[in-house]
Amino acid sequence: MMEIKARGPYSFEETLRYMKRQDDCLYTVKNDAVYKAESFGGHKVLMKLTAGAEDSVQIEVLFNEGASSEDIRDYCIEWLDLGYDLESFYEFACGDQRLGRMVEKRHGYRMVGKVDITDAFLWAILGQQITMSFAYVLKRRVVEYCGHHLEYEGERFLLMPPAAEIAAIHSDVLREMQISRRKTEYIQDVMKGVDAGELSKARLETFEDYGEVLKYMTSYRGIGPWSANTVLMRTLKFRNAVPVGDAGIKNAIRLVDGMDAAPSRAYIDQVTDQWGEFGMYATLYMWETL
Template sequence: MGFVTRLELKPAGVYSFAATTRRLVSFEKSAYQVRDGRLYRTLRVGGRPIVVGLGWRGEALFAEVEEVLTPAEEEALTKTLRRMFSLDVNLEPFYVQMEQVPELAALVRERNGLHMVLDPDLYECLIKTIIGQQLNLAFAATLIRRLIDLAGEEVAYRGELLPVFPTPEQVARLDYADLQALQFNRRKAEYVIDLSRKIVDGSLDLTSLLSLPDEEVVERLLPLRGVGRWTAECLLLFGMGRPNLLPAADIGLRNAVRRVYHTDAQPTEQEVRQLGGAWAPWSSYAVFYLWDYLSQPETKE
């Protein structure tokens, strides 16, 4: 079958699809598949799962769906993809500012056009972040995929069945033992299922957080069992795309700062905050580029 719905989405500024999607292929294997040079992932549009093929043509992201979408669904998909791929984030002011930070200038220049890719909704971001707490990326990805296989659904696409991230309702129906059987520890199983149940019963409204300032979002989330400051900051970064987050306690960030700033010892949280004063109001992207730097084994100083 030929593609029925096609979207062409132009970015607001310089954009490297290759650099941006390299990270997806490495770290988001449970969500994105590569076929014939394109990325594919399932998304929920209008409450139903669809498969979206993604690529870069000329100066725009193009998306193709082998279904007829209603005008409302097409508008919703356009909005979701622009947000997910940070197409409205113009990084030129960030690049100009980082040229004045000697330790970061070359590192940032080498990643010209690299953008953050957000999760499609806050629920998916929150659950993935909780699963990833204190785990290495590979095992976290394994647990995420196991949750999807257990609680989610599948969409038939070109002879394959592609996974769809579960809804809060689907996860809320699970028992803790279901996740423990997948190698979740008891506490993490409780966090994932209990938060899903809170969303279902209406006592947790993630959408209401979107209009709040960063620190107020953190304050609203911290009382929730299983949510610490790191988890809240990751939700702000990869769920909402907030531009000025500085998760200074993050071990990966502190390791990257030690290498790039050539400090004798790993910097403390307070020392990272002091250095990060020069990154505002683009701290999120400075942090993201440092994480990317740290993830490249061939990088040498």
């Protein structure tokens, strides 16, 4: 059993609230606990996350094939963004008329990320121009098809397959899953890029400049500004990333600003440009207004 204290405010209840809204096949929420299977260098692990002391999360390792406690701890810190100085964002948000109310309402809410960039890219492509609920259905079909899992006390916990394995799925199989022809091509191309190292996490983490990494990622077919920013937010933790063209941001600004019609792109850019280094968390909290 280990307990991890966040840097600044953290609410496990807010993490649970977010996770319960999702239908992500890569974790399970039950009885106010989160169960997550992961592979660390081929060593399968099953974690159980529950609320810890103030601003903390408690991790119980239910099954472990040999992963180190340090790797598990580091994974959870990255996954739940526990190392981020959330107080600095709160200081900024309290001076912003759009964000101030949500900081109070969702105090301690942190970004639930996607540590595995294969997961992040798959989700970013599947989520393009369809409902979130159907995107989760499609993701489950891909993950279940590959068959990686961990069994514990009669229950099956799915594991994310490697990029090469997803890239190797025949186009006809992906089409039978109801994934469009174009997205099928995007998935295969991007997964090949991840496997080759061109779009690997290690490669993308070498970029320090947001504009440069955005330009590099969007040079690949199937990765537009929205998809790239989604990965930059949830996996690479570029704090100034904002998912350009996101319907949620547009609807949130319209709601908060009391607009009768959807805001223009210029108006949205004017708002989001003010967020600067806090763009990632401003986006996260604006989504909560919906």
